[in-house]
Amino acid sequence: MIEKNIIEALYKKINELTGESEEKMETIRLEEPPSLNLGDYSTNIAFRLAKLLKKSPMVIAEEIANSLKSENIEGIKDIKAVNGYINFFLNYNSYSKKGVKKILNEKDNFGKGEEKNKKIILEHTSANPNGPLHIGHSRNAIVGDSLKRVLEFAGYNVETQYYVNDMGRQEAIVVFGLSKFKLDKNKKPDHAIGEVYVETNKLLNENPELEKNILDLMKKYEEASEKNEENEITKKFEYAVNYALSGFKETLKNLNIKHDKFVWESSYVKNGMVKEVIKRLMETGKVEKDEVYRLNLSDFGIEKKLVLARLNGTSLYSTRDIAYHIDKMKNCDIGINILGADHKLTAEMVNASLKLLGYNTPEIVFYEFISLPEGSMSTRRGRFISIDELFEEAKRRAIDEVKKRGVATDKDEINEIAHKIATGAVRYNIVRISPEKPMVFRWDEALDFEKVGCPVIQYAHARCCRILENKENNYNEKNINFNELFNYELIDNEKILIKTLLKFPNIVEKSANARKPQIVAIYMLDVAQAFNRFYGNCPILKEENQNIVYSRLKLVECTKIVIENGLNILGIECPGKM
Incomplete structure (x- = not known):
């Protein structure tokens, strides 16, 4: 992983500057700058070294950045020092090619952790x-x-x-x-x-x-x-x-x-x-x-x-x-x-x-x-909303939405799609909020089909399915070599999408270690939003350059895989059409 390569190179350089072993050094953490113009990863380590080295952070950052440039860190195109921060810029051509290949090769297993050989009993x-x-x-x-x-x-x-x-x-x-x-x-x-x-x-x-x-x-x-x-x-x-x-x-x-x-x-x-x-x-x-x-x-x-x-x-x-x-x-x-x-x-x-x-x-x-907005619940007094009522209301609204969109006409198919949307709406709305935070359950929030609800993620997946189905009529990839993938200057929306998709294994590990499934839930919305921006700004089947079409189709395929894997972790199915 590129993050690991960067951190290892930084530890090595700090050891040269301070003589301290990695075990005694402060933990190095990478942040993501607010804009890709500032880099893909950044560290403030120069500020933490200033007192020890008796130099200003700006001078230390310049020294480390210039020195690391000669290291040829795998996957890194450039390193810059900006106001005491050290910023790393990815080589998106190789990064994207390797990342897409990994996702496509691993498919259902992409993001899976290694066997821990530990049994958990979860009540x-x-x-x-x-x-x-x-x-x-x-x-x-x-x-x-x-x-x-x-x-x-x-x-x-x-x-x-x-x-x-x-x-x-x-x-x-x-x-x-x-x-x-x-x-x-x-x-x-x-x-x-x-x-x-x-x-x-x-x-x-x-x-x-x-x-x-x-x-x-x-x-x-x-x-x-x-x-x-x-x-x-x-x-x-x-x-x-x-x-x-x-x-x-x-x-x-x-x-x-x-x-x-x-x-x-x-x-x-x-x-x-x-x-x-x-x-x-x-x-x-x-x-x-x-x-x-x-x-x-x-x-x-x-x-x-x-x-x-x-x-x-x-x-x-x-x-x-x-x-x-x-x-x-x-x-x-x-x-x-x-x-x-x-x-x-x-x-x-x-x-x-x-x-x-x-x-x-x-x-x-x-x-x-x-x-509930009107007060607390009591099983003894019989005042509560059951999960069954919650689900049936979610399904009723989902059926209305499916019919309105004209997604399907067959009654059984409408019912199947609505069932998956309803399950996703209920599960996602609850899991996305940290358990320690109180919730007031409101129907409009639970069944939001437009902004932060699960249907947003499921719809991104359905859009991926539709694009991949339509490619057969508009495009023939047999003459394209996989090695030609991303042999062009990627625009920001492509960069953000591939970078977001490749975070998935880290997200799973972080979520498991913290015992917080909401980390996966929040990430899944990030994936959907990154894909929607990519879809809105990057022509796919209408693009004339066949290498670009091929690369973007592979990004669509990878998005589909990550959404399926991520929603499966949350116990949510993808309808495939919405």
Whole structure:
């Protein structure tokens, strides 16, 4: 890579000037000047060397630039010192030829990282099976699935897990409710379960004495799990959970999300791990007894005590969560959890408990919730927008757009194109924003077909497809030699496009290392915008010079490959026509 060549040459030159080894030198970073007239890469290293060398940055920059010119750095056409900065200018003829050849040779593998030989277990979504997934859950699921795809493309072995909370109070409410209210089998399973949950909560609010039935169900389910026996109670819980999960899976499938493994909370009661965790934590001497057993985590800077177990010996979610994490961390090199910001304290307490027992802890990607303009969401009160509603509205609008554009007339084809546009619109709108930033979900922003939405990227891909299809009628490349590629003076829009496309491998690596899939999302819009400027300013099939036509067609082909690879990482398909 050219950036690597430049940095290595700079380290060598600084060593000659200062005598310092590379390990002791400051890290050299390359920036991109705001205009190609100022160069393709720039460094401010001369400013950082000024004090050490007791010279002005301008003098140091001139000395380094003049010296490096004789080094003939591969891919560099010129080096200039400007006001203390050292600017590097690419030889775009060779740079573009090599870059295009690399993309065309690697195709689906362009941008892929080398095998890391590390297993990651990534937990995401893990919503309680007591009602449909809402738009708040969508952020967890989409960020989690996109991160999984980024990490896999970067060379990691990734397993995604959904941690199923089947033992909590919420599920006991559902099970109790199913004995009081009829399940509407005409509705999608998770929506039907959600209605039962809402109605049962109303019943409990009106009749507080019924709460003992909920506690009784929880106790009986845990007792049966401890004995690893199947009875009427366990069957009711398993039925309710699986029924809701079947709806979840359908919802997630529409967003191209599929978990590798569903891990049930009760499995850690059944296999004895929960009792073992309680026993081991009791032996640490950090457990205090009052109305419950509490774990003192003050040694880890956590003032609040973790409630470990009830005095009757029954476990709590926190204890089962610790058991799950012990199991998870034993079976991977890296654990990653996607959690809402309201889980920060709980996550800290679980991690502190793991450290207390001598286990590795998972990395955590926290996300802020998506709120609605009219207020917050509540599954218990039944006030939320489900992911299903979100997707159906996106698809309805996409169908209107496809029909308006006259892209297709066949009903099935219209539906297929609209489905891909809707999935892209929902996924991209959510993943492009940093998880730590709160989102107010607005339909017009989510379904923007003109400015920053995914349809902009998908349309750039469709335009690439159309150009490449039309070339057969307008151009014959058989008489062109690949070695003649870019044997002309490229204009800025061509330079920017090829330079943008060749950033893709670095973008993937950066996104994986930072655990931030939004880096890929933002980059994909850069690719689309660079291509649109190229398309608007660089004639392709109407160009008379056949070498230029050939070169620009190869750029179109490369753009198509990069968009496909990048959107695939984000779990988004390309319709091919829009």
